Amino acid sequence: MTDTQIDTFVEVDAPTGRVRGAWRPTVGSDVRSAAFLGIPFAEAPVGDLRFAAPVRKTRWEGVRDALDFAATAQRGDPGVTLIPEPSIPGESTLNVNVFTPRPGEEDAELPVLVWIHGGGYFAGSPASPWYDGRSFNRDGVVTVSVGYRLGFVGFGHVDGAPDNRGVRDWIAALEWVRENIRAFGGDPSRVTIAGQSAGGGAVLTLLGMEKAQHLFHGVWALSGATADVTPENARTLTATVANKLGIEPTLAAFTEVDEEKLIEAQKAATDIKDLSVLLDGGLMLGPAIDGDLLVRPTIDSLVAGVGADKPLVLGATDDEFSMALAGQEKKLRWIPLSLLLGKMGLKRDARRRYLAANPAVVAKGHAAVVGRYISDKMFKTAVIRTADARGAAPTWVYRYSYAGSPFGSAVHCIDVPFWFDCLDSPVGIPALAGPKPPQALADATHGAAVALIRESTAEWPSWSGQPGATRVFGGSASSPDVQRDGYAGVRPLL
CATH class of the missing domain: 3.40.50.1820 (Alpha/Beta hydrolase fold, catalytic domain)
Structure with a gap:
C-alpha cells in the first residue's frame, strides 16, 4: 500500500x-x-x-x-x-x-x-x-x-x-x-x-x-x-433519573429527553452526600452485570481464569483523592481519628490495625490519614484483590509515590504525563506534576509501559511469582525501587 x-x-x-x-x-x-x-x-x-x-x-x-x-x-x-x-x-x-x-x-x-x-x-x-x-x-x-x-x-x-x-x-x-x-x-x-x-x-x-x-x-x-x-442498582438509578425528569422509565421516553436535561438529571441522581456510601457501595454508573457481556463481577471472572493468558500491570498512586481534603487540615486535627474513620465506615478493630500499619501517614496529621484511607479503600484494595484473583497468571503491581504536585502528595492522575512521557506538553503539567517534574521518572515509567507493550513483560518481580512484590515509582532515594510488600498498609482494609 x-x-x-x-x-x-x-x-x-x-x-x-x-x-x-x-x-x-x-x-x-x-x-x-x-x-x-x-x-x-x-x-x-x-x-x-x-x-x-x-x-x-x-x-x-x-x-x-x-x-x-x-x-x-x-x-x-x-x-x-x-x-x-x-x-x-x-x-x-x-x-x-x-x-x-x-x-x-x-x-x-x-x-x-x-x-x-x-x-x-x-x-x-x-x-x-x-x-x-x-x-x-x-x-x-x-x-x-x-x-x-x-x-x-x-x-x-x-x-x-x-x-x-x-x-x-x-x-x-x-x-x-x-x-x-x-x-x-x-x-x-x-x-x-x-x-x-x-x-x-x-x-x-x-x-x-x-x-x-x-x-x-x-x-x-x-x-x-x-x-x-x-x-438491582442499575434499575434503581434508572427509576431515579426518570423521576427527576418526570417521565416513565421507557426507551421511548428517554429518547425524547433533551441531552442537557438528561445530564442534569443524571448528576442529581448520582450526587452522593455521604462518602461512606460510595466507599462501601462503589460507583452507581458504569459497566453493569447484564448477563450478556458481563456475566459476573470482574473479580469473579478473573478468579475463574478469564484473561489468564494475558500479561497485566496494575497499580495506584499513594494518595489518589487526598486533594479533596486540601485546606481542612486545621479543622480535622481537632476531631479524633477514630471518629473520622468510623464515620467513613471503618470498624474499630480494622481502624486500630490500619493506623498501626501506616505510622508515616499518621505522623502527617488527620487530613493525611483520611485522604489516604479514601485512596486505599477506593483504589488500592482493588489492586490487591485483582492481583490475588489472577493467581499464577502473569501480573505485575506498582505504586506511584511521586509527591511533586502542588498538593504535596502523589494524587490521582499524576502518573499519566509520566506514563505518556509528555512532560513537554504546553497544557496542564505544572498544575498537577509541579514546575520541575523529573524527566528521569518519565523515562522509567514510560519505559516500563513500552516493555509491556513490546515484550509482554515487566522488569521487576511479578506478583504472581512473588505475592506482594511492588515496583515503587517516584519514591524517596532511600526507598528501594521494589518492595517485598508494597501494599502492606492497605491489608487491614481487606
Whole structure:
C-alpha cells in the first residue's frame, strides 16, 4: 500500500476508507510520527441510535480529512478531571485517533497501544494533548485513543435497549483496530489496552469479559476503578433519573429527553452526600452485570481464569483523592481519628490495625490519614484483590509515590504525563506534576509501559511469582525501587 505525501500530509487507505493525516516532529528524536484524528469507527449515536448498540461505520468514498479531533461525548467542563480533556461539540462521538510512525506500511507490524480515557464513566475526552502518542511512536508503538458514550446514555439501564452501550463502544473500537490498524503500520495480534481511573476500570472489565478476549493481548491499568453495577442498582438509578425528569422509565421516553436535561438529571441522581456510601457501595454508573457481556463481577471472572493468558500491570498512586481534603487540615486535627474513620465506615478493630500499619501517614496529621484511607479503600484494595484473583497468571503491581504536585502528595492522575512521557506538553503539567517534574521518572515509567507493550513483560518481580512484590515509582532515594510488600498498609482494609 502506498502513501501519498504532500508537504506535511500523509494518506492511508484503510479498509474503512482513505484518510488524510499530518506528519509532526517528535521532540528529542529524529523519528517522525503521523496523526490521524477523529476517524469514525461507528455511526453517530443520535436519533434511533442514541441508546442502540454501535453501528459499524460503512466505507466512505474519496479521502476523509483526519486532521482535527472529532466530537466528544463529554459536554462542557464537568470540573472533575485533573487532566486537560477538552470537550468538542458535535454528534459523531464514536471515533478513534491514531498516532503512528509508519503509516501505510502494512509489513511494519508494530505493537499497538489502545488507550481508554477515564472520567468516572461520565466525563473525560480522548482529545487530551497528554494522550498524544508521539513518545510511544518514537519507541516503535502505534497508539490509538478511543471515544465512547458516557453517563446515562453510555451506561444507564433502559428497558428495550442493550445494556453497557459504552462497553459495546470499546469493543467496536477494538474491532476497528483489529480490522484497520495494519494499514497504519500496526500488528492486530499485538494489541495492549490501557487506561486510567475509569479507563483503568474499563480495561480490567474487558480483561474479565469472555467476549472480548480475542481483541487484545495485554493490559495496563492505572488506578483502575471497576463498577460492576448490579442489576438491582442499575434499575434503581434508572427509576431515579426518570423521576427527576418526570417521565416513565421507557426507551421511548428517554429518547425524547433533551441531552442537557438528561445530564442534569443524571448528576442529581448520582450526587452522593455521604462518602461512606460510595466507599462501601462503589460507583452507581458504569459497566453493569447484564448477563450478556458481563456475566459476573470482574473479580469473579478473573478468579475463574478469564484473561489468564494475558500479561497485566496494575497499580495506584499513594494518595489518589487526598486533594479533596486540601485546606481542612486545621479543622480535622481537632476531631479524633477514630471518629473520622468510623464515620467513613471503618470498624474499630480494622481502624486500630490500619493506623498501626501506616505510622508515616499518621505522623502527617488527620487530613493525611483520611485522604489516604479514601485512596486505599477506593483504589488500592482493588489492586490487591485483582492481583490475588489472577493467581499464577502473569501480573505485575506498582505504586506511584511521586509527591511533586502542588498538593504535596502523589494524587490521582499524576502518573499519566509520566506514563505518556509528555512532560513537554504546553497544557496542564505544572498544575498537577509541579514546575520541575523529573524527566528521569518519565523515562522509567514510560519505559516500563513500552516493555509491556513490546515484550509482554515487566522488569521487576511479578506478583504472581512473588505475592506482594511492588515496583515503587517516584519514591524517596532511600526507598528501594521494589518492595517485598508494597501494599502492606492497605491489608487491614481487606
